[in-house]
Amino acid sequence: MHRERRPSEWDLIESGADLSTALDTIPPSHTVLVDALGAFTAWHLDASSVDWMELEAELIHSLQARQRPVVVVIEETGWGVVPATAIGGRFRDRQGRLAQQLETIASASWLVVQGRALDLHALGYSVPDR
Template structure:
């Protein structure tokens, strides 16, 4: 059984691509004073759609929010003051960055992420992509990505004060409206 000692500060927001999960996460943390936004996906400069998506995300965020662009969230947590709030968008960027890790190294790293997140004293809102609702990947790396992201999200959910599913621009509090299996 996982120790749930810091259950009051972690909020998980998941949903499929373009569901509105980032907007919902921003809304949940909007009233916090000092927010650090950790953007985990690498910028792909030759992909115009990706650049536009990043531009829209930046445009929505308040200008006083601090921005850290990194996939190494465990290291970046060291530089954020205890009283600050954090929005991490998203776990998929973390998983994809460390996809080349073997399972032992990945399990060690993902355990470190969970430890750092659950020990942080401020509010943390984490965005996670919901995957696996459609066609299963036909590549080994696609299956590894799907499995690791799903497992990391599920583990973090056990610590979450709130867990939201966002789909079609609508948010459902699944921590209230569901049962664990």
């Protein structure tokens, strides 16, 4: 169903280890769908915190260089069970932080659950840093 509803002219990236390079190989004038961010995060769970922050910065730079929209599907990890393992916690923390960083550059943010969509820019409020 997802493929049937997606415009045929969109380029699809099924996220992997080198998401920034994948984005950079698609002409900036094309609309891109990144499906989904979890695989990118999972590929880099063994990266140091410093290396991970560099990967985040590279991805954000690649996204900001685009002329056309990029739709990024992000798995929501904060609603589930707290992971019992360190690597599970690292995935949740990195995925959540990256989602928050992408929100700061997003022109729109939608929460889609059970076929229903909520416009987070219209309905939500930013939580202040403490």
